[in-house]
Amino acid sequence: MSQDTPLPVSGRQSNLLFGGILLFLLIASITLYSGNISGRWFAVSGLAEASERLRELPMTLGNWEAKENRELTAEETTALKIAGNYLYRIYEHKLTGDSVSFILMVGPPGRLGVHTPEKCFGGQDYVKDEQRQVADFPIEQVADGQSLDGRARTDRLWKVMFRNAVQPNLAIVFYYGLNAGDGWRASEHPRSEFQGHRFIYKLQVQSYASADPEEGESDAVAEFFKEALPLIRQSVEHSTARLPEYTGDH
Numbered sequence: 527m528s529q530d531t532p533l534p535v536s537g538r539q540s541n542l543l544f545g546g547i548l549l550f551l552l553i554a555s556i557t558l559y560s561g562n563i564s565g566r567w568f569a570v571s572g573l574a575e576a577s578e579r580l581r582e583l584p585m586t587l588g589n590w591e592a593k594e595n596r597e598l599t600a601e602e603t604t605a606l607k608i609a610g611n612y613l614y615r616i617y618e619h620k621l622t623g624d625s626v627s628f629i630l631m632v633g634p635p636g637r638l639g640v641h642t643p644e645k646c647f648g649g650q651d652y653v654k655d656e657q658r659q660v661a662d663f664p665i666e667q668v669a670d671g672q673s674l675d676g677r678a679r680t681d682r683l684w685k686v687m688f689r690n691a692v693q694p695n696l697a698i699v700f701y702y703g704l705n706a707g708d709g710w711r712a713s714e715h716p717r718s719e720f721q722g723h724r725f726i727y728k729l730q731v732q733s734y735a736s737a738d739p740e741e742g743e744s745d746a747v748a749e750f751f752k753e754a755l756p757l758i759r760q761s762v763e764h765s766t767a768r769l770p771e772y773t774g775d776h
Contacts, residue, residue, distance in 0.1 A: 572725065573611065573633065573725050576611075576725055577611040577632055579761065579762070580611075580612070580630055580632060583630065587617065588753025588754060590617040590620070590753060590754055591620055592615035592628070596615060598629075611631060611633050613629070614627075614628070616628070617750060624733070624750075625733065625746070626731050626746055627731065627732045629729075630727065630729055631730070632725055632726070633726075634724070634725055635717060635720035635725070636717055638716070638728040639713065639720065643688075643700040643702060643730070647698075647700070651690065651691060651692070652688040652689065652690055654689075655688060655697065656686075656687065657686075658684045658685060660683070660712045661682070662680045662682055663681040664680050665756075680709075682711055682712040686699070696734065697736070698733070698735065699745060701732070701748075702729060702731075704727065705726060705727040705728075705759075706727075709763075710729060710759070729758065734746075
């Protein structure tokens with residue numbers, strides 16, 4: 527038998543070889559699919575334009591005013607998985623002096639959906655007070671003042687509070703949610719719920735809160751949303767795009 531003659535392959539060896547090829551193709555397909563939905567492998571069409579639109583949000587939202595756009599640290603942008611596609615401001619109420627930390631982000635659903643305050647906040651100083659809850663903010667009118675055919679709509683955001691471990695009357699409250707152009711959602715399964723969208727928006731607003739039972743609880747973020755949420759909604763609702771639906775033909 528010459529050295530160039532291929533060695534014979536038994537039936538068992540052939541099956542093992544064929545099975546190995548199938549396993550490799552399966553792993554490659556899953557990796558590619560995962561990278562696609564998370565936005566790791568492909569540039570997202572329209573994302574740069576959507577990111578620029580973030581900066582169109584006014585510095586003044588009702589009685590709340592921001593002085594400047596701020597920058598997050600490298601560690602924060604890594605944790606939030608948003609690169610440079612965000613708007614970070616501190617809004618302060620002109621009369622009360624209350625302030626809120628405001629971050630509006632845009633990016634692929636797989637990236638924005640996995641990060642929540644519960645995963646990155648807390649430690650020896652603050653502990654989660656209770657499980658997150660849904661906070662509803664009814665939408666009664668669109669921006670031009672016309673009614674929505676008499677049908678009520680509601681923006682829904684997650685709300686979670688962290689209480690100071692040493693001073694229980696001090697707390698930090700977070701509100702956050704996702705938006706694909708049709709209102710804010712408190713999503714349980716963002717990866718699957720927003721699959722097919724090129725990008726989505728994420729809103730996260732936080733502030734210090736009083737949890738003193740004698741003085742009553744204070745929630746600056748809820749007050750901020752009463753004036754600001756309609757304007758925030760207006761700035762993002764026309765800025766989303768859809769990927770063609772997956773049909774299984776590829």
